[in-house]
Amino acid sequence: MHNRSESAAEPVIEVAGLAKEYRVYDKPEGLWASLRGLWHRESRTIEALRGVDLRVERGEFLAMLGPNGAGKTTFLKLLSGIITPTRGAARVLGHVPWERTDDFRRRFSLVMGQKNQLWWDLPAAESFRLHQEIYQIEPRRFEQIRDELVEMLDVGQLLGQPVRELSLGERMKLELVAALLHEPEVLFLDEPTIGLDVVAQHTIHEFLRNMRRQRAVTVILTTHYMKDVAALCERVVVVTKGSILYDGSLEQIVDRFTTHKVVTLDFEEPPAAGQVERFGFPCDIRGPRVTLRIDRTRIAEVLPELLAEKQVRDVSVEDVPLEEIVAGLFRGAAAAAVPAAEAVGAG
């Protein structure tokens, strides 16, 4: 599709020391404070992003995880040129994003969870036509791409309805179609599955996986759902307090930040109190079903011992759930990621 000047070897996104500070005004409560605020306002600087470095190659699917206010959305806003940084440099497809050249803007898309590019009072088909003009998509190509996307997401019957009448999930699918009509080389997705039901989430996962197979599109998505990550991305960047805490594969997160495995045992008889503690830390005991947290280095020796000693009907060994690891990372206490009882009990 696009045969642009930069070679395939160059990264699609290159970010060095990118920082963004916001000045916010504190507004104390009360009328008197508000009146005083007319003359003098206390301001402070918030560092939303503190010198981030990142390289993303063509075709990568990268997930950004982080608690609320970590700087994920700020990062996407910088990369799509909505805001200008306080310090640092970034290049996306060879362009400085905040220069907002039309050439750059024709080659990427940003989908923000609840913000719509579709016209509220018009059918989506009209918004798509406008996109065709704005992005100067050749008419036949436009129809081909549109029909393809519409079929993949199964939204054909929604095109003629005013967007305001659609459900959140339906709207999100149409937003995705709108964002992909011009065949962007880079796609930024800001919480694309927020508020969607499981079926809609699954459809969008399937769709993005398909996109990935068919086109060399580079994707950065921010999310709070581990399901998004597990379904789509092999590279994960964890951001907290404006800095990158972890950048690597999903598997490595598990390797690097967990010291334990979660072992669930179904005994023939409920074990007597104090009988299982010497094998590992008991997280949950429900009758004959016991969940233990066992040191990864010891699992090979503990498990045979346990199986030899007790009558066990069933056993499963699992990693600490991803949610737990990431929550631990967010808290800055990754090594101590203790699985919550119910999360493990279900497995």
Added chain:
Amino acid sequence: MNSGTLAEPGRSGRGVLTSLHIWWRMLVICLEERLAYRSDFALGTLMRFLPIVTQVFLWTAVFAASSRSDIAGYSRDNIVAYYLLTMITRAFSSMPGLAGGIARSIRDGSVKKYLIQPVDYVSFLLASRVAHKLVFYAVAVVPFAIVFFVCRSYFPPAPDALTVLAYLVSLVLSFLLGFFLEATLGMIGFWFLEVSSIIFAYMLLQYLLSGHMFPIDMLAGIPTGLAGVSLADVVRWLPFQYTAYFPASVWLGKVQGWELAGGLVLEFAWLVVMIIICRLAWWRGTRRYSGFGG
């Protein structure tokens, strides 16, 4: 026309024709959006006639109470014709909701769409405003025609073709000037989150100084403190008169010859100045924009 733009790098497809094409599509889509609310629109149009009726009654009472047959060069008939004509100018130059809409889009973050897409926000707003006006005229033409027919006796004989042409030019310029004045006002939203009071103050000022409230000739008697300079002399140099007074006075023959030509040149100059200020505000504003609203 568009064929091959995908394969070609850069801005190659960006001719004037392409821009017109985009603009046309924006116009069409805005028209469709406008028509989605046509009943609301029709009502809004009719409401516009109310103030004019009260103005006519007010001035009839003023003339009845006074023994003079003209005030600041306006007879009773002149005054009625003047108000009806400013109603026409206002139909071109007033931009209901424009400044507030821009400020709101900045505050709630919907302006982001125009930062991301390869489209110019101001051109887009202009297209949408042209669509807005076209729908308005389509709805308003009948009531306007009725009012002007009923009030035809108040008007002097129609001016010559050249004056009519100048009148039409001044109207088109007043549309553009009104647009860029209000668009610039809306961009203050980049600096202050709450602009409704600023907009209100502007509206008040513009109501007084544009000739919308009374013909600005009536300010001739008000001194400014500078020797020999009246308030009317100052107001004549400001852009506001073009959003109400000037086109009306062209039709009534109050400005003629060189004065008319000079007026049109000044109107055009103000338009250029406002376009530049508007662009500058957008440029500076988007640079300090912090992408509110998620």
